[in-house]
Ligand SMILES: Cc1ncc(C[n+]2csc(CCOP(=O)(O)OP(=O)(O)O)c2C)c(N)n1
Ligand code: SF4
């Protein structure tokens with residue numbers, strides 16, 4: 067690879083990198099007891115949790131690394147970590 | 153012809169720090185940077201010193217940054233940001249973007265301290281953000297000036313003659329404040345709304361600002377990635393990581409510790425970097441010293 071003076075990378079291109087392969091546990095968003103606090107989205111270090119509607123959140127499994135923070139912090143224990151079957 | 157510095161259209165991305173970065177699972181620093189950018193918005197130009205954040209967001213030819221971003225060297229994030237701010241001023245374009253300089257604790261309190269001091273002294277209109285994970289993580293967990301007392305790192309190992317890091321954590325916010333700057337604050341990834349408020353407030357103030365964010369590193373702290381927020385929260389609740397805001401040299405706001413007081417053991421015992429303190433009864437004396445540090449913080453900043 068040739069590097070020009072001041073190597074420049076295009077904005078947001080890391081999205082090409084699917085980090086799901088790192089995952090051992092997978093968060094299941096049950097969308098049953100959700101109170102819409104948004105903590106799962108706020109605390110996700112990958113920025114891969116999104117709001118579908120007010121009391122319904124979902125995860126983009128392309129990037130989720132399975133840290134379990136969303137499940138740990140969920141206000142209503144509505145997210146469950148399950149072993150990833152590969 | 154001048155080009156617009158920042159995107160005018162709504163960002164299509166969910167956050168300004170794109171997914172696909174290569175931070176370890178449960179990384180507090182990745183979360184902190186996401187929160188800082190989210191609060192700052194897209195009209196910013198950011199620099200970052202060498203360290204985990206830079207490495208996991210800029211795996212060439214990819215970048216996770218959705219805002220103009222410059223990787224400096226390890227030691228000069230604040231100097232590069234100073235240059236950017238001076239350039240914007242001389243072009244008369246200082247109202248087009250805010251400048252944010254970033255660095256890890258090593259890049260801020262040790263090797264980058266001189267560049268940061270210069271930035272603060274010269275009065276540049278910049279927000280400096282230090283992501284404090286309390287060691288040189290990117291190179292394999294060496295101690296820094298912000299590593300806490302008795303913490304085990306690869307250069308402050310525990311053993312027959314050592315309880316880990318024998319020095320106290322440097323008072324970096326105090327050093328920043330000693331430059332008579334308008335705004336100094338600390339924050340924690342466990343309180344994201346507080347980070348948002350502090351970033352927004354800092355960016356509304358003209359002049360140099362310093363914000364230090366406690367950001368757990370599951371790899372270096374040997375903590376469960378799932379507990380990143382729990383660990384960070386306990387640091388605040390015990391008084392080991394005082395959260396405050398200082399305006400023009402005066403403490404104007406603090407986050408109170410929990411009542412009744414949470415003993416420091418609660419924080420220490422869930423991290424492998426302090427596990428040696430629990431291996432023998434002799435460790436109790438060390439834990440007592442750490443409790444004293446928390447108590448001193450509570451007293452000093454009025455956290456009770
Ligand atoms: C002048 C110089 N010395 C040493 C290094 C090697 N180095 C790169 S990152 C790093 C540690 C960074 O630690 P910190 O600033 O705390 O950031 P973290 O990785 O912990 O987020 C070191 C020592 C370097 N890049 N440049
Ligand atoms: S498990 Fe971690 S990475 Fe996955 S969605 Fe939850 S917080 Fe995000």
Ligand code: SF4
Nearest residue numbers: 100101103104106140
């Ligand atoms: S943390 Fe839990 S309750 Fe809150 S929005 Fe997410 S799923 Fe719903």
Ligand code: SF4
Nearest residue numbers: 175176179204369371
């Ligand atoms: S080593 Fe620590 S700071 Fe670096 S990416 Fe991993 S968890 Fe984050």
Ligand SMILES: [Mg+2]
Nearest residue numbers: 256257287289
């Ligand atoms: Mg560090």
